[in-house]
Amino acid sequence: MSEIRTMLAETVNRLLADIVTAEMLTKAEQGDWPEALWRAVEDNGLTMPLVSEKNGGVGCDWLDAMVVLHGAGRYSAPIPLAETILASWLLDRADLQPPMGPMSFASGAENAELQFKAVGTNWQISGTAERVPWGSTVEHLVVLAPMAGELRVGLVKKGCFEVTSSQNMAKEPRDTLVFNNAPVELVGVATGLPDDSGRLFGALLRAIQIGGALERSLHESVLYVNDRTQFGKPIGKFQAVQQNLAQLADEVAAVGAAGTAACAVIDMALKGQAEVDMVFRIAAAKARASEAAGKAASIAHQAHGAFGFTYEHILHFSTRRLWSWRAEYGTGDFWAEKLGQQVVDIGADNLWLHMTATD
Amino acid sequence: MQTFNFDPVELPPAAATLRQEVREFLIEHNAQRSPLARAQSWSGSDPDFSRKMGERGWIGMVWPKKYGGQERTSFERYVLLEEMLVAGAPVGAHWVADRQSGPLLINFGTEAQRQKYLPPVTRGEMFYCIGMSEPDSGSDLASVRTKATKVDGGYLINGRKIWTSGAHTAHTMIALFRTRTNENNRHDGLSQFILDLREPDGTDLKEKNGIFVRPITSMLGEHHFNEVTFEDAFVPDTQLVGSEHNGWSQVMAELAFERSGPERYLSSIQLLLEMIKSLSDNPTAQGHTAIGRLVAHLITLRQMSVSVAGKLNAGEDPALEGSIVKDLGAVFEQEIPTIAQQTFGVEPTLGDGSDLEQVMGFLVQNSVSYSLRGGTREILRGIIARGLGLR
Numbered sequence: 001m002s003e004i005r006t007m008l009a010e011t012v013n014r015l016l017a018d019i020v021t022a023e024m025l026t027k028a029e030q031g032d033w034p035e036a037l038w039r040a041v042e043d044n045g046l047t048m049p050l051v052s053e054k055n056g057g058v059g060c061d062w063l064d065a066m067v068v069l070h071g072a073g074r075y076s077a078p079i080p081l082a083e084t085i086l087a088s089w090l091l092d093r094a095d096l097q098p099p100m101g102p103m104s105f106a107s108g109a110e111n112a113e114l115q116f117k118a119v120g121t122n123w124q125i126s127g128t129a130e131r132v133p134w135g136s137t138v139e140h141l142v143v144l145a146p147m148a149g150e151l152r153v154g155l156v157k158k159g160c161f162e163v164t165s166s167q168n169m170a171k172e173p174r175d176t177l178v179f180n181n182a183p184v185e186l187v188g189v190a191t192g193l194p195d196d197s198g199r200l201f202g203a204l205l206r207a208i209q210i211g212g213a214l215e216r217s218l219h220e221s222v223l224y225v226n227d228r229t230q231f232g233k234p235i236g237k238f239q240a241v242q243q244n245l246a247q248l249a250d251e252v253a254a255v256g257a258a259g260t261a262a263c264a265v266i267d268m269a270l271k272g273q274a275e276v277d278m279v280f281r282i283a284a285a286k287a288r289a290s291e292a293a294g295k296a297a298s299i300a301h302q303a304h305g306a307f308g309f310t311y312e313h314i315l316h317f318s319t320r321r322l323w324s325w326r327a328e329y330g331t332g333d334f335w336a337e338k339l340g341q342q343v344v345d346i347g348a349d350n351l352w353l354h355m356t357a358t359d
Numbered sequence: 360m361q362t363f364n365f366d367p368v369e370l371p372p373a374a375a376t377l378r379q380e381v382r383e384f385l386i387e388h389n390a391q392r393s394p395l396a397r398a399q400s401w402s403g404s405d406p407d408f409s410r411k412m413g414e415r416g417w418i419g420m421v422w423p424k425k426y427g428g429q430e431r432t433s434f435e436r437y438v439l440l441e442e443m444l445v446a447g448a449p450v451g452a453h454w455v456a457d458r459q460s461g462p463l464l465i466n467f468g469t470e471a472q473r474q475k476y477l478p479p480v481t482r483g484e485m486f487y488c489i490g491m492s493e494p495d496s497g498s499d500l501a502s503v504r505t506k507a508t509k510v511d512g513g514y515l516i517n518g519r520k521i522w523t524s525g526a527h528t529a530h531t532m533i534a535l536f537r538t539r540t541n542e543n544n545r546h547d548g549l550s551q552f553i554l555d556l557r558e559p560d561g562t563d564l565k566e567k568n569g570i571f572v573r574p575i576t577s578m579l580g581e582h583h584f585n586e587v588t589f590e591d592a593f594v595p596d597t598q599l600v601g602s603e604h605n606g607w608s609q610v611m612a613e614l615a616f617e618r619s620g621p622e623r624y625l626s627s628i629q630l631l632l633e634m635i636k637s638l639s640d641n642p643t644a645q646g647h648t649a650i651g652r653l654v655a656h657l658i659t660l661r662q663m664s665v666s667v668a669g670k671l672n673a674g675e676d677p678a679l680e681g682s683i684v685k686d687l688g689a690v691f692e693q694e695i696p697t698i699a700q701q702t703f704g705v706e707p708t709l710g711d712g713s714d715l716e717q718v719m720g721f722l723v724q725n726s727v728s729y730s731l732r733g734g735t736r737e738i739l740r741g742i743i744a745r746g747l748g749l750r
């Protein structure tokens with residue numbers, strides 16, 4: 001691991017382990033904004049790892065940022081940390097300086113009518129974006145929309161759009177935003193990114209966060225089965241329980257590796273290796289993670305018995321996120337079909353060539 | 360922190376060069392093999408093919424030059440293996456010697472043993488088999504009972520090995536025998552030996568030496584493994600590998616090689632490739648989803664497998680990570696035939712039918728063994744559970 005990666009991992013784990021408690025998560029689900037948590041992650045430089053130094057960031061690569069995203073998933077951080085990391089990076093790609101404060105992103109590739117319009121020297125945005133994570137909460141929103149063969153990126157301030165609130169299963173905000181000639185504060189063109197970057201990188205965020213939540217589910221399960229005694233011994237001593245948790249560990253390991261493979265390839269692509277196929281790896285990572293989420297959540301709950309079915313136990317904060325995240329930005333099957341189509345286009349004779357081209 | 364680290368590994372430039380050479384070699388020497396033959400994967404064996412690989416310096420390529428090796432990196436060997444496996448090349452004859460017996464001799468063998476038993480392997484002229492399992496000792500390997508009794512100048516072997524792949528063709532066997540009984544410690548008193556089964560020219564030595572091989576036909580009707588009986592078989596002292604009674608720790612080191620390679624997830628790759636071909640001719644959304652899901656697994660498993668190779672290369676012990684890859688790998692290898700059948704609605708066949716049908720027919724059956732050989736699924740999951748702190 002690079003030095004910066006180790007440092008980011010230590011920072012995110014230390015901060016979130018201390019601050020994100022069951023009480024905080026409960027309050028956040030009731031609509032409380034955990035300002036202290038946000039301050040801590042922002043003050044410690046965790047919100048803009050991917051932003052270049054000239055735009056006020058740390059200038060890390062995706063493999064580094066992955067540890068922060070993983071940590072956000074692991075601790076169920078009830079703030080738009082992953083979204084801000086992506087939003088700030090998208091601005092940076094368009095050579096715009098990201099503002100401080102929580103951000104999210106909405107993309108015109110899935111919300112087809114989201115459109116930029118030039119009005120004199122200013123820009124406006126119109127249209128509707130559905131299920132925008134933390135759309136009601138954030139200070140700024142990054143809007144992406146393909147326009148005239150380019151991917152246009154704009155920054156819109158809170159209050160410049162209408163919000164209809166909704167939530168996912170984990171009670172994270174997923175809001176519908178309506179833009180009606182909303183003024184765009186900063187605008188630019190992101191280079192080297194595909195039109196559907198909102199969904200694509202959204203899927204990557206969720207794949208990595210799933211890896212974190214899986215890791216937490218495994219951790220909680222190991223603690224629980226070593227502690228809970230039945231038939232005169234810890235249930236973790238029963239082979240059936242051990243074999244289940246080994247499978248949970250398999251899934252944790254696989255999702256971590258799938259995310260790593262995707263991040264490694266994105267880093268290569270961004271360093272200018274044009275032949276590198278980001279979509280291929282991100283699709284694989286999200287398909288693999290979404291599949292693992294359901295399987296692992298059910299193993300973790302099985303190991304926890306009825307205690308894990310209570311609101312009081314912390315496990316559900318992870319598993320409800322797993323069930324939500326596996327569907328967000330494309331289900332496992334959505335990405336599997338996309339990947340499968342691409343594989344058939346590549347052809348049986350060239351598949352391995354394609355897979356090994358990025359070594 | 361992440362519990363498991365499958366760090367990305369950057370393969371050295373020499374590996375990329377080698378990959379290209381191997382691809383060219385395979386176009387010349389493997390292009391004509393049928394998909395069904397390729398589906399044999401690393402069980403498929405062809406001594407001529409092994410000799411051709413030997414000529415290229417591709418067997419024992421990481422071994423010291425003085426034993427016929429090339430002193431190449433383990434990453435280069437890894438790349439060679441995965442290219443051979445994906446092409447379905449007939450690498451079975453030399454596979455176990457290259458993978459585990461050679462490294463065993465390099466780590467524990469005497470100088471004389473290395474001089475005699477390694478160079479012919481690298482030329483593709485000497486093939487090994489592994490005598491560990493016995494009728495009453497499968498997963499519980501420490502319970503082996505075949506006895507090596509000390510006599511003047513050597514040992515007398517009595518007992519029986521079973522499931523010994525390739526014992527009927529191999530020149531050499533690495534066998535695990537009991538040299539003493541220690542009531543307090545089952546792991547004590549096991550010893551490894553290197554046995555001559557054939558002369559280098561192929562002349563059979565077995566019966567003369569008191570070793571009797573009986574074929575065991577697999578459920579596919581193939582002769583792959585055997586029962587091997589020892590009746591007062593004399594083995595000279597020179598054939599003891601490593602230290603007497605200390606075979607257990609040597610075998611554990613050997614199993615780390617046996618379990619961690621790319622063959623533990625690529626055994627059904629030919630069927631996946633046939634599925635992709637069929638889908639190109641007749642695309643369906645269901646087919647794309649099925650293939651995409653499997654390729655997502657393939658990409659993930661390769662990432663994990665390369666990372667394990669990286670750990671081995673760095674001198675770390677990836678026993679836990681290796682067990683995870685083998686466990687997930689066997690699930691993947693076994694899922695492919697099931698999913699092929701669901702997706703294409705064709706009947707698996709034997710002997711005739713399309714390539715897809717035949718490869719499916721072979722793998723539906725053969726893949727049941729993939730979660731047995733080299734350590735069963737349950738044993739691997741036990742190792743993983745121990746890694747989690749549950750045992």
Ligand SMILES: Cc1cc2nc3c(=O)[nH]c(=O)nc-3n(C[C@H](O)[C@H](O)[C@H](O)COP(=O)(O)OP(=O)(O)OC[C@H]3O[C@@H](n4cnc5c(N)ncnc54)[C@H](O)[C@@H]3O)c2cc1C
Nearest residue numbers: 489490491492497498522523524728731732733735737738
């Ligand atoms: C194709 C093939 C080739 C082989 N080649 C060789 C070879 O060349 N040389 C060689 O020495 N061996 C070889 N083997 C043998 C292989 O190593 C054994 O099959 C394996 O170790 C399992 O032993 P077993 O078959 O006796 O099953 P058993 O150990 O009897 O197991 C049967 C079932 O019980 C389960 N089980 C056993 N113990 C436990 C436990 N403690 N907890 C939970 N479940 C348990 C197993 O997981 C399995 O599901 C080969 C096997 C196959 C299938």
